[in-house]
Amino acid sequence: MEISEILNDHTIKTNMDAQSKDEALNELANLLLENEYITDVKSFMKDIYAREEEGQTGIGNYIAIPHGKSNFVKEIGVAIGINKSEIPWESLDGNGVKGIILFAVGNDNEGAQNHLKLLSLFARKLGNDEVIEKLLQSEKTEDVKKAFCN
């Protein structure tokens, strides 16, 4: 089982130029829509924001992990954005964020054990400082994948 299986070149965006949290989330959610992970951006975003209300998703080190379960998710996946500049975000260390990892997970995960497992392995990597450092320095899609898979 390889973490790379959960990553998709088309849902990774480096040199992103979002100015706000909302802009970043919208951009990444649209990537998820275009690549058929979700069925509706507006409804999906509503579920993501519901989780945002519950507590900070900025985990420190300029990384945010917006997530939430949504009925508008067709397939488990992630969209990753590396933003050019720091954007304001509620975070554990009070800093803004540059790396945004948007998780797409449905409410009904029957038959999705394999994907859930991959996602948990992926999430675990976000707890590793070396991975985060490489991720934030990523200039290209390939760099993002390397950050997670080495």
Add this chain to the structure above:
Amino acid sequence: MKIVGVAACTVGIAHTYIAQEKMENAGKKAGHEIAIETQGTIGTENELSSQQIQEADIVILAADVKIAGRERFEGKRIIQVPTDVAVKSPNKLIKKAEEVLKQKQAQ
């Protein structure tokens, strides 16, 4: 020392695993033996064995929800924190565990 613990967050797809990784890395870095069970959307993984629990000097519960099988830790010294604490300050958390154990031994 030997540390066991459980990580569990509300949604069960992100913080749980980040907390696990951070605690395990911080524990190992400080020279301890550490094993963290995760209770997430996928279910329980890295489940602690009764031997691991029995041998543990201290238990760290990083949880935002009620964890399953808490009775397994009855009689043990337990530190309970939200997952955010484990994610934000894993080294401090391990240090706290060391201090709690020291106090226990001094008693």
